Each structure stands twice: as structure tokens, then as C-alpha cells.
Amino acid sequence: MATELTVRGSFSAFEPPERATARATLGLEGPQLQPVFDRVVHALEQVRSSVQPLHDPERGPVTWWATQQVRTWAQRPWNQDGKQLPLVHHAAVGVEVKFRDFAALGRWVSEHVERTEGFGLDGVTWALTEQRKQELVRQVRTRAVQDAAARAQHYADAIGLGPVRPVAVADAGMLGDGLRPDFGPQAAYARAAGLGGGGDVQLELSPEDIEVAASVDARFVAE
Numbered sequence: 092m093a094t095e096l097t098v099r100g101s102f103s104a105f106e107p108p109e110r111a112t113a114r115a116t117l118g119l120e121g122p123q124l125q126p127v128f129d130r131v132v133h134a135l136e137q138v139r140s141s142v143q144p145l146h147d148p149e150r151g152p153v154t155w156w157a158t159q160q161v162r163t164w165a166q167r168p169w170n171q172d173g174k175q176l177p178l179v180h181h182a183a184v185g186v187e188v189k190f191r192d193f194a195a196l197g198r199w200v201s202e203h204v205e206r207t208e209g210f211g212l213d214g215v216t217w218a219l220t221e222q223r224k225q226e227l228v229r230q231v232r233t234r235a236v237q238d239a240a241a242r243a244q245h246y247a248d249a250i251g252l253g254p255v256r257p258v259a260v261a262d263a264g265m266l267g268d269g270l271r272p273d274f275g276p277q278a279a280y281a282r283a284a285g286l287g288g289g290g291d292v293q294l295e296l297s298p299e300d301i302e303v304a305a306s307v308d309a310r311f312v313a314e
Contacts, residue, residue: 093312096246096255099263100239100307102231105300108217110154111190113200118183119209124163130208131161131182137207138186145195152192159185185213193296217298224303231305236260239309247313255311263306 117134121127135158145153161184168176190196196215203210219227243255259266 093314094247094250094252095258096243096311096313097266098239098242098246098309098311100235100237100242100309101263101305102234102238103302103304104227104231104234105302106219106223106227108298108301109191109220109223110218111193111196111296111298112216112218113188113190113196114213114216115186115188115200115203116183116211116213117186117207117209118181118211120179120181122177122179124165124180124182127180127182128161128163131184134207134209135161135184135186138203138210141199141202142188145199152190152195153188154191155189157187183209193298197296215296215298217301219301219303227303228305231303232307235305235307236309239307240311243309243311243313247311252313255313257309257311259310261308263308266308266310 115138117131117138119127119130119134121130139158142153142156145151146156148154161182163180163182165178165180167178170176188196188199190199200212204212218224239260240255240257247253247255
């Protein structure tokens, strides 16, 4: 009589990032809208003029970049005595720049932190190229299935059964055997970039390896 075994296999791979996307905001405020708006537009032109010479989709150092529309709004702040103060006008615009050269990224951010009015770095997202990510996804799926097969055979050996034979393989959570759902291959990205001190501001990058992980559920039978 055949015995059924249902197991979950998993595998993770780690790879150094190949791309870094800097997310920045240019934001200013003041008592009148037009001067604030004009200053943000001027800062945006500074950023554009620094990115355009670096932009080359194939060879970098910048492979892609984008800017949002300038947003404006106003608010009346309150002082500590509960008195409403005059209107304060705000203007801001978001910028994203993707680098393949991380040293160039550090220089670019450092330059704008020092010289561009209203420039603030919101964060850096690390990533693999799509081609490399898909290669890793295929590899980790294969290794996850192999892990499931080895796990099932270990269980079979432990209770004195023979070789196992697969009868079903599915993404984690899809076999309906009460195993906790899992969302399959995923990538985890390091977020941050810190600014070092000193006379000249230098961006110190600390990218973590990117994890690509896969989990599968599999059903086996053994005599």
C-alpha cells in the first residue's frame, strides 16, 4: 500500500545589486507662491542638467531617470500660543535616477546635497537587472523542488519506506493540505544610504545582497 507524503521545499539565493535608484525630493517654502515655485523649478533644472550627460540606457552610468510635476500647496501654521500665522506656500517635485555605477551615484548625491537648494535624498533602492533576476528565479525554483524531493525522501527513509515518487508540485499554498501560504519568488532590497560627515559631504553606500527566494509544495508517494 502506498503512503502519501506532502512537503514544502524552499531555497534562497543572494546576489550583489546591479542597479541603484536614488529617490530625491526638491522642496521649498516661503511667504509667496511664485518665488517658491521659481526656486524649485531652478533646482529641478540643476538636477536635469547634471543627469542628462550621464544618461545612457545601455552603458550608464545613469540608465533611466524621471521627474514628477511640481506640486504646490499652502497652509496656515499655528504658533505656540494658538494664534494662526500667515500663509506659508510650498512647492516640491520628486526625482528618480537609476544608476549602474554606484560611485557615480555617490558623487551625484553629494554634489546636490551641498549645492542644490531644497534637495533631500529620500532613499536608495537596490535591484538586479530584470534578466539576472529571472535567471535567479529559475534557479531557486529548481532548487526548491529538489529540496522538496530530498525532504520527502528523508521522511520516507525515517519510517522505513522505499524511494518516493512525485505526484504533484505546486506553488506554496496551492495543494490545499493546510500548509501556510507563501508568495513564491521575491526580492528583498536594502533601503538606505547614509551621509558621512567631514568637510565635503560624501555619500556612503551600504547595499545589502538581494535575496531571491522560492517555496513549493509537493506531494509524493512511497511504497
